[in-house]
Amino acid sequence: MTKSRELGSRGEDTAAEYLERVGYRILDRNWRRRAGEIDIVAESDDVVAIVEVKTRTGLGAGHPFEAVTPSKAARLGRLAYAWSAEHHVGGRRLRIDVIGITVGTTGELVVEHLQGLGA
Amino acid sequence: MSVARTRVVALTGLEGSIVEVEADLSSGLPGFLLIGLPDASLGEARDRVRAAAANSGCVLPPKKLTVNLSPASLPKHGASFDLGIAVAALAAADLVSHDSAARVVHLGELGLDGRLRPIQGVLPAVLGAVRAGAEIVMVPSANVDEASLVPGVRVVGMPSLRDAAIWHGGDFTPVDVDPVPLESVDRPKSPDLELADVIGNAAAVDALIAAASGGHHLLMVGPPGAGKTMLAARLPALLPDLDIAAALEVTSVRSLCGVPVAGTLETRPPFENPHHSSSAASLIGGGSAILRPGSVSLATRGVLFLDEAPEFAMSVLDSLRQPLESGRVTIQRAHGRAEFPARFQLVMAANPCPCGQYGSRDVACNCSPFQRRRYLGRLSGPLVDRVDLQLRVGRIGSAQFRLAADGQNSTVTTFEARARVAAARARSAERLRETSWSLNSEVPGQWLRSGSQRLSPRETRVIDDALEGGRLTMRGYDRLLRVAWTLADLDAAPRPTSEHVASALALRRSL
Numbered sequence: 178m179t180k181s182r183e184l185g186s187r188g189e190d191t192a193a194e195y196l197e198r199v200g201y202r203i204l205d206r207n208w209r210r211r212a213g214e215i216d217i218v219a220e221s222d223d224v225v226a227i228v229e230v231k232t233r234t235g236l237g238a239g240h241p242f243e244a245v246t247p248s249k250a251a252r253l254g255r256l257a258y259a260w261s262a263e264h265h266v267g268g269r270r271l272r273i274d275v276i277g278i279t280v281g282t283t284g285e286l287v288v289e290h291l292q293g294l295g296a
Numbered sequence: 297m298s299v300a301r302t303r304v305v306a307l308t309g310l311e312g313s314i315v316e317v318e319a320d321l322s323s324g325l326p327g328f329l330l331i332g333l334p335d336a337s338l339g340e341a342r343d344r345v346r347a348a349a350a351n352s353g354c355v356l357p358p359k360k361l362t363v364n365l366s367p368a369s370l371p372k373h374g375a376s377f378d379l380g381i382a383v384a385a386l387a388a389a390d391l392v393s394h395d396s397a398a399r400v401v402h403l404g405e406l407g408l409d410g411r412l413r414p415i416q417g418v419l420p421a422v423l424g425a426v427r428a429g430a431e432i433v434m435v436p437s438a439n440v441d442e443a444s445l446v447p448g449v450r451v452v453g454m455p456s457l458r459d460a461a462i463w464h465g466g467d468f469t470p471v472d473v474d475p476v477p478l479e480s481v482d483r484p485k486s487p488d489l490e491l492a493d494v495i496g497n498a499a500a501v502d503a504l505i506a507a508a509s510g511g512h513h514l515l516m517v518g519p520p521g522a523g524k525t526m527l528a529a530r531l532p533a534l535l536p537d538l539d540i541a542a543a544l545e546v547t548s549v550r551s552l553c554g555v556p557v558a559g560t561l562e563t564r565p566p567f568e569n570p571h572h573s574s575s576a577a578s579l580i581g582g583g584s585a586i587l588r589p590g591s592v593s594l595a596t597r598g599v600l601f602l603d604e605a606p607e608f609a610m611s612v613l614d615s616l617r618q619p620l621e622s623g624r625v626t627i628q629r630a631h632g633r634a635e636f637p638a639r640f641q642l643v644m645a646a647n648p649c650p651c652g653q654y655g656s657r658d659v660a661c662n663c664s665p666f667q668r669r670r671y672l673g674r675l676s677g678p679l680v681d682r683v684d685l686q687l688r689v690g691r692i693g694s695a696q697f698r699l700a701a702d703g704q705n706s707t708v709t710t711f712e713a714r715a716r717v718a719a720a721r722a723r724s725a726e727r728l729r730e731t732s733w734s735l736n737s738e739v740p741g742q743w744l745r746s747g748s749q750r751l752s753p754r755e756t757r758v759i760d761d762a763l764e765g766g767r768l769t770m771r772g773y774d775r776l777l778r779v780a781w782t783l784a785d786l787d788a789a790p791r792p793t794s795e796h797v798a799s800a801l802a803l804r805r806s807l
Contacts, residue, residue, distance in 0.1 A: 240358035243326045250325065275325070288430060 184280075189216050189231025192276040195288050201226065201267040207259060215256050217276075218264075222233030225266050226274045226292075227257040242291060250294050300387030302397045303430070304380035305421040306372045309550055309587055309627070309634025314364050314401070314634055317377070319384035321660045324360030330381070332365030335373040336583060342622035344375070344406045352410025352458035354469060357389050376415040379404035381432065382457055383464060392464035401430040402463075405438070412436035419551040420588075422446045423544070435462060437475035442557040446548065465645035469716070478556050480804075489530045491638060500527055503687050503803055505713050508534035509720035510736035511781030513620070513642040513682060514625045515605075517672070518689030519656040522647035527689065532567040533710050534717050535598070542597040543619045545637050548633045566598035568640070576615045581627050583644015587634035592619050595640040598638040605644035606674040611643045613679055616642065620682050642683065646672065656691055684737065684755055684775045707756050720785040727785075737783045741774020744781070751777070755794045759801055768801075776800045 192232045193203055201212075204225070205218035217228040229249075231241035245253075253273050261271055277289040299320045301693050305312045315332075328342040332358050336774040349356050355740040363381050365372055380402035387397040405413040418439040426431055432450045435443045440453035454460040462468050474607070494501055498514065504527055507514045514531075515523045538546060550605055551557045570579060570591040577583065581590035592600060602608060619625045619638035626635045649668040654661035663671070707716045711750035743749065753760065759776055762768040768776065779800035780792035789796070 240326060242358045245325050291325070294325060 184234065185230075187277045189230045191232075191278055191286055191288065192230040193217055193219075193275070195290070196226075196228070196279055199290075204264070205260070208256075209255065210259055212259065215253075215255055215260055218260060220269070223271050224280050225261070226269045226272045227253060227260065228274045228276055228280065229253055230276045230279040232280070235282070238277065241279060242275060242289070243258065245294070253294070284290050298390060298394075300382045300384050300394050300397055301423075302380050302387065303401045304377045304679045305401060305403060306370055306377075307417050307424070307427050307552070308370075308632060309636050310420045310588070311635070312421045312427075313370065314425065314428040314430070315370065315372065315377070316380075317380045317384045318364045318366065319381070319388040320362045320364075321357065321359045321385075321388045322362070323661055324538065326358040327360050329362045331362070331587070332364075332368040333371055333696060334365065334377075335371065336373055337374055338377060340377065340806055341378050342378050344378055344408065346383060347408040348378070348406040348410040348457050349382055349386065351408060351473070352456055352461075353657070354391055354458060354461050354466065356385055358391045359389075361385055361388070362611050374415070375405035375413075377636035378406040378418070379412060379436075379454075379457070379460065382406060382611065383434075383460060384802045386461055387464070387465065390463050392466040396464040400432045401436050402426040402434045402460075403443075404434070404436040404454070406457060408477065409445055411473055411476050412454055412456055414478050416441045416554045417548075417552045419445060419544070419557060422449060422550040423548065424452070425449070426709070434463070438478040440552060445544070445561055457761055482745045482764055483582070489533055489710070490711040491533070491713050494523060494526060494530065494707065495522055496690055496696040497527070500687060501708055501713075503685050505534065505708070505716055506684055506779065506782050506786060506803070507531065507641070507643070508717045510684075510724070510778060511641055512684035512737050512779055512782065513644075515644045515646070515648050515675075515683045515686045516679065516689050517648050517686070519654075519659075519691050520647060520652045522689045522691045524689050525601075525603055528599070528603070528643045528645060530565070530710065531599050531641075532565050533602075536672045536714070536718055536721060537563045538565060538597055544663065546597050549589050549637065550594060551590060552595065555773050566596035568592075568594055568598070570599045572602070574608065574612060575703050576609075576612045579612055580619070580625050581614050581634070581636050582629070584629065587627050587629060587632065590625070592616065592625060592638040592640055593610060593636040596637040597639055598641070600642050602641040602642070602644045605646045606671050608674075610674055610676060613674070614643060614676055617678055617682065620679075634774065644675070644683070646675065648672065648688075655688070658691075678690075678750055680777070681769055681772055682777050687803060719788070723785045723788065724781065736785070739778060740780075741771070741777060744777045751780075751792060751797070755792065758794065758798050762801060772804065776804055 199218035202220050203219050208215040215227055216230045219226045231244050232294045233241045257271055257273055275291045279287040302317050304315050304317055305313045330342050383397050383402055386392045387394050405415050407413050414436050419442050422433050422443045426446055426449045434452045437453040437455045443451040456473045458468055509726045518524055543563050547562045566589045581593055623639040626636045649663040649671050651661055651663050653659040724736050763773050780796045783796040783799055784792040
């Protein structure tokens with residue numbers, strides 16, 4: 178596993194732990210289709226969240242949120258519908274979230290959760 | 297989330313209007329939206345502001361930043377809004393004080409390094425801000441001197457965005473930066489041209505003094521080398537210094553045209569000398585995206601000299617008619633209008649015919665009568681009718697030249713002439729103190745023909761005859777009366793005599 182993949186999967190684990198801690202249930206991880214991949218699908222009582230996780234060591238390459246370009250956001254939207262077509266969502270709202278994880282200089286992790294793109 | 301406000305100034309022509317900048321930070325993917333009718337150069341403010349903020353150590357939070365410029369209907373252009381946008385954004389991020397940002401008007405362009413760059417048109421912008429009730433204006437360090445020319449406002453000069461943020465209560469440590477200096481173009485101070493250098497042509501010198509005293513327009517016709525250009529170039533030196541209002545007007549137009557304004561107002565009347573290939577837009581003002589003043593506005597409160605006037609395009613010359621009457625130009629374009637001052641004194645020089653020799657004693661003219669008529673005919677009747685003093689300038693003979701070289705010719709020096717002009721202007725201002733005018737050329741003819749100003753038929757007989765005979769228009773009649781009053785002022789006479797009226801007629805109709 179390359180270094181960046183390793184960082185990415187560590188970040189996804191951290192994000193999943195964080196989501197569970199704040200009351201979400203994880204429905205799916207690394208759901209893959211030809212169009213791309215959904216990192217995490219999590220649900221709460223009234224919402225199903227399609228979560229994209231971005232991990233960065235330091236802010237040298239910009240904030241993790243800045244890596245979500247408009248085209249990536251659009252792809253996440255298409256993937257969200259693809260996922261909901263295959264699973265039972267019920268009457269709940271579908272939401273696309275981004276979780277940004279920044280590794281600080283002393284190794285501590287900063288988790289930022291952006292709820293709802295395009296809002 | 298939080299919304300922050302500050303104010304900037306948008307210039308339309310010379311009119312500055314306050315524009316409110318609102319910045320809103322909301323959760324969302326990091327982005328920068330700039331709305332409220334920005335043009336391309338203002339749209340680029342997004343990237344400048346983000347980079348400048350990052351490079352001056354006041355990083356904007358990675359959130360969705362929406363900046364609105366209102367009123368949204370007013371077209372906005374240029375980079376002078378950068379500082380205002382940046383301060384509003386920093387206030388929205390709670391990095392600087394909201395209240396402090398809201399009560400200051402900001403002007404300035406940002407470099408990517410976060411330093412503030414001087415902008416054009418600071419003087420009219422600050423004037424507009426003061427008229428709108430602003431008390432504090434923040435400008436780039438290099439523009440402080442210019443902004444301080446406006447009374448009644450506190451001017452704060454800032455070298456960089458970081459210093460501006462600190463001034464607004466931001467918790468940053470000061471870093472010394474070199475302020476971006478004002479690009480100084482050393483305009484060679486035009487040497488004071490000496491009227492005594494003019495040899496001979498005593499009548500033309502007198503006419504020049506009359507033009508300076510009354511603010512009358514002047515047309516000189518003569519062969520090449522007769523000294524028309526030389527005479528015209530000496531007119532500004534005869535005019536008195538500008539008063540405060542006029543100096544602000546002149547300096548504002550300069551500032552708008554990007555001429556660096558140092559810490560002083562321009563107090564000498566301008567002299568504009570456009571080439572005869574000028575287009576109507578360059579003379580009157582215009583432009584497509586940004587309306588810019590033309591030569592007539594640069595010459596406001598001074599002299600607009602059109603050398604070789606018949607060589608100008610006729611449409612260009614005729615476009616001068618409206619500013620000549622109203623003293624202002626209004627430029628209308630599809631996306632807006634702008635008004636500029638244009639209270640200039642028109643001086644035109646022309647050759648009498650294409651070969652230039654018609655009427656001179658020594659060289660024969662080889663133009664046909666038709667060519668001659670067509671040449672001066674390019675100066676349209678309505679335009680020439682607005683010119684009070686029309687005189688012929690002759691080439692001087694060798695005898696005059698020799699006399700002058702021996703110092704035996706009686707010439708008028710600029711110093712003497714300026715004293716005469718000042719005395720005549722003081723006299724007319726004293727006489728007109730009850731009115732809103734101060735120069736004879738500004739007085740409407742109706743007023744001159746009414747009340748105690750009315751001259752007796754005995755005094756005006758010669759021009760009454762000319763009017764009756766159709767050699768003088770009604771407007772020409774009024775203009776002639778004004779010149780007669782100027783001549784009386786120059787002679788320290790209480791009112792024009794028939795002799796002054798006759799001289800005025802001679803000065804107008806000597807072509």
